[in-house]
Amino acid sequence: MIIPKDHPRYESLILREKIIEGFRKGIVVEAGLIAHGRGEALDYLLGEKTHEQAVKAIEAGAALLLLAERPVITVNGNTCALSAKELVELANACGAKIEVNLFYRSEERAKKIAEVLKENGAEEVYYVPEAELDNLSSERRKVSMATIESDVVFVALEDGDRTKALVEKGKKVVAIDLNPLSRTAREATVTIVDNIVRALPILIKKIEEFKKKDRKKLEEILKNFNNEENLRIMEKILRRGIREIEL
Ligand code: ATP
Numbered sequence: 279m280i281i282p283k284d285h286p287r288y289e290s291l292i293l294r295e296k297i298i299e300g301f302r303k304g305i306v307v308e309a310g311l312i313a314h315g316r317g318e319a320l321d322y323l324l325g326e327k328t329h330e331q332a333v334k335a336i337e338a339g340a341a342l343l344l345l346a347e348r349p350v351i352t353v354n355g356n357t358c359a360l361s362a363k364e365l366v367e368l369a370n371a372c373g374a375k376i377e378v379n380l381f382y383r384s385e386e387r388a389k390k391i392a393e394v395l396k397e398n399g400a401e402e403v404y405y406v407p408e409a410e411l412d413n414l415s416s417e418r419r420k421v422s423m424a425t426i427e428s429d430v431v432f433v434a435l436e437d438g439d440r441t442k443a444l445v446e447k448g449k450k451v452v453a454i455d456l457n458p459l460s461r462t463a464r465e466a467t468v469t470i471v472d473n474i475v476r477a478l479p480i481l482i483k484k485i486e487e488f489k490k491k492d493r494k495k496l497e498e499i500l501k502n503f504n505n506e507e508n509l510r511i512m513e514k515i516l517r518r519g520i521r522e523i524e525l
């Protein structure tokens with residue numbers, strides 16, 4: 279489909295096309311199409327822009343990923359369809375492993391996602407389950423050793439159950455989620471309320487920039503960040519978005 283560049287909803291329509299293409303390739307599942315729609319609705323209300331609060335969360339996330347000893351980036355169908363290249367760049371920037379982790383798991387789909395990530399420059403992608411999280415019953419419990427051994431896990435468009443399970447296992451979680459009210463948003467250590475396609479390039483840039491800082495400075499950035507407060511402000515911005523549409 280050809281989307282005219284001057285269409286007022288050009289960016290949003292391009293993302294839809296990416297998700298549809300991912301669905302046709304067998305990377306995205308039907309439920310993924312619906313999850314994307316929920317994200318679209320929230321993004322609409324947030325003004326489809328990266329708010330100052332999101333940048334603060336991105337900075338805290340960058341600090342946490344750089345302070346990590348064994349970070350891991352987990353990828354699902356939607357995130358692969360939307361941001362494969364940037365997810366690989368993120369992993370390279372902070373020296374993280376990459377794992378494919380799916381709610382609607384099939385070994386075939388996990389392999390396809392790993393292939394797309396490799397086409398985008400990933401050297402190694404862990405997509406074969408090697409262990410299980412014993413405090414989670416969904417298919418997302420099946421993880422690689424990369425997750426078991428990790429100290430910091432990056433997730434996006436994640437299910438709240440898994441975020442909670444990871445935190446219970448002592449991991450710190452950096453999440454990108456457009457919904458400041460979701461369980462993932464509330465359970466994560468650092469929640470970036472923004473669209474993954476806008477947030478990832480900024481996160482990568484901040485990591486490159488923060489590499490010049492010493493550990494103490496990074497710890498300070500993290501200490502000065504309050505996730506609950508950040509979420510409260512993002513929720514307010516969301517409510518304001520609803521009011522403005524009503525006017
Ligand atoms: P939770 O399980 O955390 O309570 P949920 O069950 O409401 O959340 P899920 O379907 O598990 O939702 O997770 C998908 C999440 O990803 C939703 O909160 C949705 O708003 C968000 N999302 C969808 N598209 C994007 C996107 N492009 N960028 C960031 N977040 C997105």
Ligand code: MG
Pocket residue numbers: 436437438439
């Ligand atoms: Mg969920």
